Amino acid sequence: MSDQKPVSHEATLALHAGAGQRHIGEPASAPPMMATSFFTHPDAVGFSANDLNEAVPHFYTRWSNPTLELLETRLAALEGGEAALSFASGMAAICALILNRLGSGDHLVLSNVCYAGVAELAHDILPKHGIAATPVDTSNPEAVAAAMRPNTKLVHIETPANPILRLSDVAAVAEIARSGGAELSVDATIATPLGMKPLALGADYVVHSLTKYICGHGDALGGAVIGRQDRIAALRKGSLIHLGGSLSPFAAWLILRGMETLAPRMVMHEANARRVEAFLADHPKVRSVFWPGSSRHPQHNLAARQMRNFSGLLAFSAKADGGALARRLAERLQVVSYAVSLGKTKSLLFYIPTDDILRSSFHLEGEEACSYRDWAGDGVFRFSVGLEDQDDIIADLDQALG
Structure with missing residues (x-):
């Protein structure tokens, strides 16, 4: 058995994390793409996604897929998180997270300057589901604290913020959210995992549009949420499977290729x-x-x-x-x-x-x-x-x- 130290440097993680043990005859280039939509065995899993648990093998690509699993493992390693979940776009990832963590009667605090699609989601869509949203200047921690309510369940910030590159203090906002009994999600798309580690600064979730720097070539859409294992498992079962925003294996393969550089x-x-x-x-x-x-x-x-x-x-x-x-x-x-x-x-x-x-x-x-x-x-x-x-x-x- 090799006594080589586990890989820990980001440039190497982006190339090798999650690749597993090498076997004779396997390619040393990009991992093969598993494009099939389903895997089958009569005893593998029940018909309902409610039967999903950690022991269930890959069964249906909307639930999980080996190519997506490799991408998710690599993203979690880069962010220092326990687990990651991929989606068809950054917006799909954010929508899934918000709708998983919030329900009718709950309250969201979010950056008042952020990706336009997220701002429009908060203004136009969430109220139809009984979710109140308060946009604030999250670069001002006092404004975040003032916006908190007893029913605030999630604070969502984007830093740097699109398009003016205003910053929010992740550690300060994480403390405010935690004190108010809420979770914090951070859209770190612009910073990338190599620029900032929101989880290490106190965030509960970090969100990325994989379409941008992580893919890097502008030829694939994708999104991801990274966080604790139990929270990501609940997100897979509750939002990915039932809302259906799953990433295609080919897009995942393109993003994995982009991550190598x-x-x-x-x-x-x-x-x-x-x-x-x-x-x-x-x-x-x-x-x-x-x-x-x-x-x-x-x-x-x-x-x-x-x-x-x-x-x-x-x-x-x-x-x-x-x-x-x-x-x-x-x-x-x-x-x-x-x-x-x-x-x-x-x-x-x-x-x-x-x-x-x-x-x-x-x-x-x-x-x-x-x-x-x-x-x-x-x-x-x-x-x-x-x-x-x-x-x-x-x-x-x-x-x-x-």
Whole structure:
């Protein structure tokens, strides 16, 4: 038997966690994909998902699958969690978690600036199920504490927050949630498991859109929730199986392939973003730029305390008409693509008008709307800095900005 120490470094975990013991003749490349929709044996499991327990083998891919299991094991290892559960998208993961942990009469506190789909879920869908939601500026722990109610069961934060990269103190919010008898979930998609460990900071769940940095190639949708073994088992049985948001084995295989380069990619993303942030900060057409790794970010000290990689996403606003500048960039950019999403190998930039997102997704008014405008101006350019050569990215921005 080998006396080799267990693998513990992230770059190696992203390649090998969950792979199991090697056997002669097995491929040393990416694991094979199990694309079958079902596995069968008359005594394997009862017909109902209510019979599901830890001893049940793979039976039906909507319940579990070997390729998905490998992805989940690898994600749990990267996050330092006991277990993980994969879903068809990041939104499917968040919806499953919220609907599993909350029911009619319960209350949710969440970041008032977050992924637009989550904000719209809270505003438009949850009230139909009798779930009250209070969006607050979770970068202010006092605001989180003030929003807590006796029936608050879950606090959900996103840090860094999409699209303005505002940060929330995970440890501080975790203490507030725990004191109020609630659980904390953290969407750490932008930070990635290599940038931040929410579970180690006190969170009960960490959520990822696997579509973004973890996959890295923009060719597969996926989501995941990581946490304690018993909670993830309950989530599988209660939400994955019955709500049906299961990840396809092929998408899982693509995400596993992307994870193999996560560590070197994040080093490059961060280095490129650092250089681009410095260029934009000095550009005469740029009003402000936000990237957690820069000392110019108003919460850089918090970022340095709870993040180990500052990722490749930055945001900037224009001094003049942002909409006009967006049209100019869309027409003139050649290396950077004017497109939505983030976390891809290629650089992506997209303009988000403030009036539009305040009205359609965030529903912010008064001081909260003013706070958002302080960051975003009339609109924010969300810039996912890719892996192209730094000089080429900057030259493209320079000629397009004019």
